[in-house]
Amino acid sequence: MNKISQTNFTPQLPGKFRDQRKTADGHARASVPLTALRTLWFNTGTLCNIECVNCYIESSPRNDRLTYLEASDVTDFLDQIAKQGLPVQEIGFTGGEPFMNPAIIAMLQLALSRGFQVLVLTNAMRPMMRRRVRDGLAALAVEFPGQLTLRVSLDHYQAARNDEIRGTGSFGEATRGLEWLKGTPIRLAVAGRTIWGESEAGTRAGFARLFDHLGLPIDALSPAELVLFPEMDETVDVPEITTACWNILGKSPDDVMCATSRMVVKRRGAARPVVLACTLLPYAPEFELGDTLAAAEREVYLNHRHCAKFCVLGGGSCSGDPPDVM
Numbered sequence: 001m002n003k004i005s006q007t008n009f010t011p012q013l014p015g016k017f018r019d020q021r022k023t024a025d026g027h028a029r030a031s032v033p034l035t036a037l038r039t040l041w042f043n044t045g046t047l048c049n050i051e052c053v054n055c056y057i058e059s060s061p062r063n064d065r066l067t068y069l070e071a072s073d074v075t076d077f078l079d080q081i082a083k084q085g086l087p088v089q090e091i092g093f094t095g096g097e098p099f100m101n102p103a104i105i106a107m108l109q110l111a112l113s114r115g116f117q118v119l120v121l122t123n124a125m126r127p128m129m130r131r132r133v134r135d136g137l138a139a140l141a142v143e144f145p146g147q148l149t150l151r152v153s154l155d156h157y158q159a160a161r162n163d164e165i166r167g168t169g170s171f172g173e174a175t176r177g178l179e180w181l182k183g184t185p186i187r188l189a190v191a192g193r194t195i196w197g198e199s200e201a202g203t204r205a206g207f208a209r210l211f212d213h214l215g216l217p218i219d220a221l222s223p224a225e226l227v228l229f230p231e232m233d234e235t236v237d238v239p240e241i242t243t244a245c246w247n248i249l250g251k252s253p254d255d256v257m258c259a260t261s262r263m264v265v266k267r268r269g270a271a272r273p274v275v276l277a278c279t280l281l282p283y284a285p286e287f288e289l290g291d292t293l294a295a296a297e298r299e300v301y302l303n304h305r306h307c308a309k310f311c312v313l314g315g316g317s318c319s320g321d322p323p324d325v326m
Contacts, residue, residue, distance in 0.1 A: 016240055020286060020301045023240040030241040030312075032253040033299040034260075040077065040293075041092040041263035041279050044069050044101040049127055052155075053165045054231070056306070057282055059096045066096070066265045066282060071106040073273050077264055078114055080293045091116045094263075094279060099127035105136035112144040121191070124152040124177030125170065134180070141185040149187040151227065152178055156192060157206040165193070178216055188218050188225075195231045203228060230310055238309040241302045249312070256311045258300045262293065280306045 016024045023029050045068040048059035058065075081088050091111040098104050098120055111118045122128055128137075141148050152174060156162045159171035166174075181188055192207065194200070208220035219225045246252060253259055258277045265282055266273040275296035277287040281304055289296035302308065 017303055017305060020303050023242055027240075027242040027244065029301050029303060030243050030245055030253070031299045031301045032256045032258050034258070034262075034297050035254055036087050036260055037081075037262060037293065037297075038087060039090040039092055039261040040081065040088050041094055041261060042069055042074060042077075042107065043263055043265040043279070043282065044093055044095050044098040044104060044107070045266075046096045046282070047100050048095060048097040048123075049100060049125055050097075050123065050167050050170060052167075056280055057096070063096075065268055067268050067270075068101045068103070069107070069264070069266055069273065071103045071110060073264070073266065074107045074110050077273075077293065078110060082114075084293065086293065089117060090119060092119045092121070092261075092279075094121040097123055097125075097127050099130075099133050105133065105140070108136075108140055108148070112140060112147050115147075117147055117149070118144075119149045119151060121151050121153065122177075123166070123170070123174055124150070124181065125173045128177055129180065137186060138184050145185055146187070149189060150181060151189040151191050152181075153191050154178075156196065157203070157210040161196060175214060179214060182214070182216050188216060189227065190218055190225070191227045191229060193231060194228050200228060236305075236309075238305045239313070241308050241312050245312070251312065256302075256307075258311075262289070262296050278306075278311075280310060 018024070019029070021029050043066050046057060046059050046063045046066040047061065047068075048055075048063075049061060051060035078091075080086075093104070093107065095101070099122055101107070108118055108120070127133065137148075137150075153166075154162060154171070154174055155165045162171040162174075163169065178188070178190075190207065190211075192203065194203065198206075204220045204226060207226055211218045211220055257279075261279070263276045263279045263282075264273050265276055272291055274291050275289050275293060276282060277289055277296070277300040281287045284304060286303060287300070289298055302312065
């Protein structure tokens, strides 16, 4: 892409992503104001039943740096939304694996009962398939028709490639979870990765064949129903985004995820949860914005490689809205 070679992007310079307001070559760093909070994410905890290669949040059966949220935590932030009259439309739950959190069904019920669209990111494996969880999900889907969506992480449409990332047998277990879900009123989506050098058209065609084989009601051509995420490798050099880049790229700060979303996490040992600018940066202290939604209304400086590669250049988004892919 020719635009990336222009000097405003400052590739290959030392000392990148260090100064909040300036890039390594002294240009003004791009920032994103919160235009309207439309998606509020809850990270239910970083514990996960599997350990994926290059997991951006380092989830595993051992990582509890973000501890389990409780139903009372969710209630607190839902009350803040109501009291402030915030235009939130969607509540997202991510992890780790959300269905490992003992309070997950109660938390989903709290969000659904207030009329929100609810999106859960899951691997659809053993934690989701426990009887208590399955019964709870099925009941919620009936009680709140059309409000609940599960987005299942399936990195590739071929078992061997998926299992390279997620571990032997994970493809089969996840597809069994998907087959159970198709028998419920829950809306389905899938999230894959784009790390094998395939074209987007080829990847979507491969997933389309898989969905057809499994009888899944998922449109592989829809960016909302099949989300393809760019890789977030922290060892790869990426350009910094300056204020001039918006015009160069023909994009707007409003296109970036942190213009409309925030994430609630609870750190191990902390007295209460805090609000982060982004779902992708749970451990970066400069992206922690306070312990209330009001405090988190500040603008966000794009001072991380994920801001550049995933959100601006890759056009990625974690919400239920289709990403604006360049």
